[in-house]
Amino acid sequence: MPVVFITTEDGTRGSGTPGSLLGGGHGHPLRAQGRFRAAAGRRGRPRPRTPVAQAVQTTAVGRPPRAGDPGQAAVDLALWTSRGKSPVCRCTSSWAAAAKARRSTARTAVVVHERARDGGGVRRVPRAGDDGVKMKIGHEDPGVDIRRVRRGPQGLGRRCLDRRRRQPEMGFPDGAAGGPRAGTAGRRMVRGAVVVRGYPRSRRLAAALDIPVAMGETLGSRFEFDAYLRAGAVESCNRISSGSAGSRDGQGGHSGGCRPAAGGAGTT
């Protein structure tokens, strides 16, 4: 029969029994935020709201039990059981109400090179779907990336090709599967999100290719994209679709791309 009931201010209830001390007591005081309403059961009258620090006096391990310890242990248990009914994150000493989220670019982040016929030649980029592959670039030596991209799908390596066989929906678009053809590989290849961290390397990469160098993944908002676009390091940015994260940043629709800033590499 529980003798101590505790109800937190958000309505979570916990209970404890005096026999819990028989195991040896608790060595660590319970740290909790806020104030709890501690109400004794049949052994006492309800007490006013009491800070946890006063309501809980844990027993040191190894010290002989003293009168009153069972009651204290019961309060302990009551508090712990109430915390166990909370979300995991609230069991920590400090927690945030929310965390930044970004949408995964897997499966939907497919960048297809297209020149927009409106907007003065600004390249409009991503098209959502499973009809392309995601290729990550960002080698320390941009020459490696350039060579890989120019070699086309074969440059992705056996691992990627194996994956393509297992997942037909991830196949290359027609015309690109057989490898690049002079003057066409750039237009037919599909590029996915690319993390571009260093401006100089990225600029060199963007300048050397006739396909858009896209970026995304770790960037969360248009403000983060902006510096890269203005530096001419990339030509397009994956936009987050489905309204899940900040990269979407007020733009509607399911697919599309951030437009490069004026003077950026994306303008033609």
Place this chain on the structure above:
Amino acid sequence: MMESTIQVACGVMGSGPIEYMPWVAGAFAQAARIENGNMFPPAGPGLGLEIPEEILQRYRIE
């Protein structure tokens, strides 16, 4: 998956953005609450996730 890591992300201060994969949202009774780029942890006990019986039956491996 993000539905479970959100609890850790909120419990650890300074956590970076976590990845949201919408194609797994159907595995849970309630969709994750995401507003303005922020994801909020479920308010239920523990992870706060509930997997419908129908989903369990569909993906059960004997």
